[in-house]
Amino acid sequence: MESWQRLLLLLSLALASGEATKDNDDIDLVSFLRTIYPGLLVRNEPVIVNKGSEINSLKQLRRPAVCSITERSKVKPLDQETNVTPGPVVVTKDGLIKGITVDRAYIFYGIPYADPPIGAYRWKPPRPVGPRPGVYDASFPRASCMQACSGPFSGECPWIVSEDCLYLNVFVPLDVDFSSSLGALLPVMVWIHGGDFIAGSASKPLYDGRFISNSTRTVVVSLEYRLGAFGFLVSGKDPHSSAAGNYGILDQQAALLWVQQNIAVFGGDPSKVTIFGESAGAQSVSLHLMTQSSKPLFKQAVLQSLPFSIPLKSRHDALKLGKEFAKQTNCSVSDLVCLLSLAPQVVLAAQMKTSSKVVNPFRFLEVFETWGPFIDGELIKEQAVTAFQKGHWQKEKPVLLGTTSEEGVIFVYGVFKKPVSALESAVYVAAIFKQHALRILHRYLPLYRDADRRDMLAQIVTDYVFLCPSRRSARAGTAAGSKLWMYAFDHVASDPRVWSNQTFCYRHACHGAELPFLFGSAPVANFTMSAAEKLLSNRMLCYWGAFAHTGDPSSRARQTTFCRQQRLPAWPRYSDTSSWLVMNLTVRSHAQVGTRDHVCDFWDHLGIY
Template sequence: MKDCSFTIYIFILGALLSSVGANDSDNEIDIESLLRSISASLTVRGEPAVIDRALQIEGGLLESLENEIPVYQSDSGDVSRTAFTDGPELDGPKVQTKYGVLKGLTVDKAHIFYGIPFADPPVGALRWKPPTPVTPWKGVYDATFPRPACMQACSGPISDECPAKVSEDCLYLNIFVPLDVNFTSPLLKPLPVMVWIHGGDFIAGSASKPLYDGRFISNFTHTVVVSLEYRLGAFGFLVSGKDPKTSAVGNYGILDQQAALLWVQQNIDFFGGNPNKVTIFGESAGAQSVSLHLMIQSSQPLFRQAVFQSLPFSIPLKTRHDALKLGKSFAKLANCTIKDWACLKPLSSQAVLAAQVKAGAKIVNPFRFLEIFETWGPYIDGELIKEQAVTAFQKGHWQKEKPVLLGTTSEEGVIFVYGVFTKPVSVVECTVYTTAIFKQHALKILHKYLPLFKAKDCRAMLAQIVTDFVFLCPSRKSARAGTASGSSVWMYVFDHVVADHRVWAGLSSCYEHVCHGAELPFLFNSAAVANFTLTLPEKLLANRVLCYWGAFAHAGDPSARVEQTNFCQQQRPPAWPRYSDTSSWLLMNLTVHSHAQAGSRDRLCDFWDKLGIY
């Protein structure tokens, strides 16, 4: 396409946007209409997105949502826990914690303790409050089954991916322990601990999702694995004011994660774990959470090192102003005002969730509309979270002494773009969308990418732009900034297409692609749960991924030789060099023939770095 054509398209869009004038509400309505098609079927963060359903909920459907959500808690805030055993003793390991005795179960590959409370239920007067320490219990706590997930919308065409049970009473964690751990005598050498933070756009997901079965990692890597729940959506991130006594002040979900990490510090030694050797790891929104804990000073003593997988660095956290604007919309939809705490506080769980879904369908700031991909979530409150993660990592405002392993999949953007655009996108439409997102930088971006894609359908190009701008290139820049400040950093790209082309974990739009979350069935060795069968080379890849993550948990280096399984000792995976200029910026390509390589998209990342917009 010629330069003049680009200019014409951009001029037309500029005229369209400027025609809405200085009226902020008019701007919001017009741009929201323009973007509604972009997010109408959005699926995000490796989990089924609630926002796509929110955009489709109209009229009576929204009202019916309150009656459809399975909530396992009374509106009064009273929670009935059938958690204690008073009858005949059942077989299973028992552990004495600081809060009481737990009884778990022993299965193939691991001892499991499900549904351990790490804070009191955040219900009634404790809703929209920081988590409070769990109340000690008498008797034996039954930790043989998972508890309900945190509140989320579970209706519509992808409800099969949602948890079967949800509740406000959801602050629980699961622990997976290798079979050779004897709980009756302390280990001479406690095991490393790996704490998993699930993704789901901060509105969906669960630690107990079958895909995240931690027994495989625990057994293979010889570590204690912990997975935790945290409040989601409006329950975890509503902001209605500044005074915590008379308003919701947000970021409760991040505080829940901190409370779980503190519980691990206080209790994991009872399970054979070493509290001084904790690795936190997560994918997508879970990776965002990991990055925030590396920035939050009060999280510093709670873990030793970190792994973030598919961190969407370029999706901005909300400012306080925008978080309050979202809270105002939420309150109005709940038939309250943002300052009427007496109205907001006693809302039923269903009413909160219904207002959350409807509020999440709106664009809060039409000039920063990438936020629509993460409507609810952490915000910059100036105290707990002081800046954007991408800014903190580039400026060195994080815990640089901690080893970090990070990476992306090779086609992160496919699930987003093809999930949104079910029909081909023309060059004209592509130009409009690119300009709406990147404004004055659109011409340079289109000049860079259009020559690389010859098809009339521009979706492949848009998917690559999302991959590069949101995930890969800001991760690369942050990794290089970390190494420049003396940090130990390892970087990877997961680059393997599943051999039998089946789909998993809700990634149905990623047929024959290496999409967002594609590494999860390999990392958790849960391919059967994820609905595909591994070939022998793929099993080798899954084992190598576990060797790398396990070695990192044991020694802070994915190439270290440590006591894991015989496989890691006998079939030692290829060496994974630290990411630095002395190694020519080599990263690990994780595929059936894993190997260290230079970045395949370095020229495009150089372009984005120079553009300076993340």
């Protein structure tokens, strides 16, 4: 009998005892793990995800930093700004706004779309901006939302953070003539950044919207929204006497409403709005597709690396986290006055202390996303994966969705700093999947022979959290008549010798690896593209732009000269009549049958997402 088979036998005996299948919040997960393997190193300490950890022993793309906190402070323009000159002045419903002109676009930085959520308005829905006298200076980004500046793949750390952060940026192609009456309005692309709902910023150089805007003739908008405890604390149900959560999603709605009311004066068409986002940003996009009140605010959507299988908290679990948070502040969870009196630094410190709290031990995947939206029964009524499978979303809207081929690497190597043995990996699989663990291990264990099984865990995360539920949701949408296109970002450098520590995950298709290719921001991601990689980047820009213009990523209609020169390979709609073809985004992009369809068939049959 092979070692992995002996391991399955051991687990089968433990699981047969029934200890792994009780769905009870009061069960101690640590004790359960030790009943399976007493020697396992499992502590009653928080697991810190992506807090200064190394990925595959590679250097981080940026150093952790301590952010300064300010109110309405001026933030330095992005590092790559060159040849900046005064820009056009536009008249919005809230007043005059003056932007800047740079080499590739007109940019309007830091436009307020809601009043500051500070003081008594800390845990309140966003409020409309009042009229402003004079001309608003939109020549520099404003502060990012409150966050701790650490973790991989989040670009440049926002050096200044503040509770006063409800701003957005607008990027407009240079051929838009603001000196005369605007002609035909351009499609609008609204970017919602990721960052686990605790980090990220609309103004990170990685998300520089001028590249997409200028290359595809679209107006690009990027927005900030409240993060962590500031955006998602739940201390009770009554919004008048407690923090009711989901404020970050309400902020996004307020920004989308601002776009509807104002984007025309920037040359954008409010009837042609595409919302797009990656990771937590893609989760946000999926929630707007499920939310009736968001329906009139956009026309179509792009979901990049949506972690479908990471569960949103129930009200019970969100309130449990809120109690843990309040405990760290020495406030009662029911004392809103006390919570509102806390300094922003105190709120952030308490958030960080509870950021790895698994409030429901039988939803162990919560460790990957402690703070974020919860199912409140009104704005959000169910899990996204459930809504997509049952057709409870805006199915008439075109959707482009996809994943990277190595999504799980950054998560697994962020949690597990040291090698994980076969036995340890099996224990964690049992903790997450309970009665399904034996079948899952039987599927994966024989495929991995190295002593360190983190690669196996990373593949399970890739398949279960990202790839397979995305495929199932796409097939359910197709069956309901929706227009969907799927991609797999599977980039591998044409010459492995050019890999370096900093560029490993971008070239190895980790979570978020497509971003510098999509935004054309490789220089700020600290790696140099080969000619083949630049072609991939250009084609991705044009696919997304074509989708914004026509609802079809490979449409030739209304392509710019730049995009016509890229000679885009055809990207067929995702449907069974075309053998479920997926666009493989690599140095030689091509449509293909999904390479892991047999694995996703396995997960679909388990029926656990």
